[in-house]
Amino acid sequence: MSLIKEKFLKLGAEFAPGQEVRQDTSEIKLRGEKIPGTPVDFSHGDVDAFEPIPGSLDRFIDGVHVGGKQAYTEYRGSKLIRENVAEKLSKFTGTTINAERNFIITPGTQGALFLAMGSVISRGDKVAIVVPDYFANRKLVEFFDGEVIPIEMDYLTANTNAGLNLNQLESAFKAGVKLFLFSNPNNPTGVIYSPEEIGSIAELAQQYEATVIVDQLYSRQLFEGRTYTHLSAQNLMDPENVITIMGPSKTESLSGYRLGVAFGSSQIIERMEKLQAIVSLRAAGYSQAVLKSWFDEPAGWMEKRISDHQAIRDDLIAKFRGSEGFQVRVTEAGSYLFPKLPKLDVTIGEFVKILRVQANVTVTPGSEFGPQFTDSFRINFSQDHQAAVTAIERLIRIVEVYRK
């Protein structure tokens, strides 16, 4: 097989969220009847149930009317909009972000992740990533010919922190890891790293002169009683070795505009812009204007969005805990849950296909987040509340049918 075909085998996207429609389910054998109910796609949030920030489309239309200046921005994004967003993010994160040197607008946070990873990883570099963590992290390291060094996170046992294995992280740095990538809150578990964990990550990175990329995509959606620690604001490591990624695609439901940002190290941002120049030139010019509505939501809008999600979370957790054999940690931020299943007599890949065909419920298999998570699945519970509850009831009925 040619090298390029081999490389792309590792990039399988069959189980990636949103791609389920391309799955082959012809071999799946169902036990019993289909279970009717409103289809729910838990692979991503439902922006019809939780709509984009009010006025976002108006900001877009304003952008179109600005014309050529908005269509053809610098590759790192419109200066005016960078200034607008850098100021809001400086305040949110407690970090001083220079819009000219330390900030780039990207096509989604996925775009930011790709550009950041491509700007730091050379062939053969060892890169530490958390397991479980966002499924693209591993694929990015492999695409750039790096070597994945997994760092375990004992999220089910821990309760006052994320449960990151800091000894493993230090060993990894000692063994030559020069880049650590993690999401906070963690995707897929929804746990937040404690101040002590963030402090240790920063101190270790500083000691071993490593770069840290932190994906803070869901960091605004904090549930009752939770606090959040921004790595970039800790002043524990060289700011030229930190990149923070955020974006309005999740809590704010702006995914259809493909917007993300990265801020931090001026050197890495500079490389990210050079890479963006050959990847897609820039985030869609008119879309960039929509960032004006981010962190400028109507009064009370964010509070209501968070409390609505907390109510869904609580109902789903109660369902899982009411059924024997599920294990699940309560989401602390964001809209993900990562339940561990009872023993089944089908594989996780079969289970997610059965669930979709037999009960019209789409979830993402745990194996996307680390090869060992063959007994877990991720849901994004940013859905119509009632539909989500009844979909999880169907999921539990399916589990009963296929239980070992």
Place this chain on the structure above:
Amino acid sequence: MSLIKEKFLKLGAEFAPGQEVRQDTSEIKLRGEKIPGTPVDFSHGDVDAFEPIPGSLDRFIDGVHVGGKQAYTEYRGSKLIRENVAEKLSKFTGTTINAERNFIITPGTQGALFLAMGSVISRGDKVAIVVPDYFANRKLVEFFDGEVIPIEMDYLTANTNAGLNLNQLESAFKAGVKLFLFSNPNNPTGVIYSPEEIGSIAELAQQYEATVIVDQLYSRQLFEGRTYTHLSAQNLMDPENVITIMGPSKTESLSGYRLGVAFGSSQIIERMEKLQAIVSLRAAGYSQAVLKSWFDEPAGWMEKRISDHQAIRDDLIAKFRGSEGFQVRVTEAGSYLFPKLPKLDVTIGEFVKILRVQANVTVTPGSEFGPQFTDSFRINFSQDHQAAVTAIERLIRIVEVYRK
């Protein structure tokens, strides 16, 4: 220097179109006074002078109102929109394009190029590219650790064809080149490859089992008396070895929506989708809806757009030919001109900076299109007609001042 820093040095974007605002011009010494006049940025088309297809914004707004289905499409793009566009492009190119297997929507044609190149090139692969050709082509080969094999095009001498050196191309294939990438019409010269040249490229690629990526971005804007040959319609080579790239960013002025497409080889399209999954997920969902207006312009709109551009072309050519020492080939398709300058006593890098500072005229240096083109520059003449003419008058005055 670290490997990654070295790699990014090759990706310099200082002279890339649209990035001029980041140039350091503090060292530039001007002779004489500034020449006043309406600023013209010839580095890209002016979408205020030539506006987007009427109704494009309405299609976008329709897309927003579709909601979640439009925000979260498959990574290769919305099925309905792929079907719509594949049908129109099948008709335009004379090729049968299967929307499900042979088609992907990308963030601009730049996105399509990046994904296609990343899906074909392995480390160390020899890749043939034309000189001069689009500046990102070389950078893409280098980013993917390929080796650039330049194929010369004698565009100034030729007149019934593009002037591609087919002997060099065959030698390159003999020497192991497995990928040939070219733009047709050629960027930056605006020449069209003859039917014989396209036939020879296809036959050689077939003989040596090579893949061909053809960037047809400007192939709709054909000037009077010109005909165009679609490689994909020639049936001279295995269709699984051809990728064609197009998009509505140029003639149709839709760049602000960041839309492109690629069609052809199902295997390569499959890999492009996997790569898109980690690069930016998808072309902005709502933007995809704008593709409905592409190839569905109001009656007469395209004809007028072409004749307006032809009139600008003719006036600028007359200006260059009226000034001693310029050499320029007449644009056959698209909006680029690539004039060769008389001998100057400043470098091309200095010349473009001087021109911008002293005369408010922005052009792209020839060296972006191949290291040997240090005496040429590219302009995109999709500009306000009168402003373009007076800007070229200023450019010619600057040339007089710095002539050797």
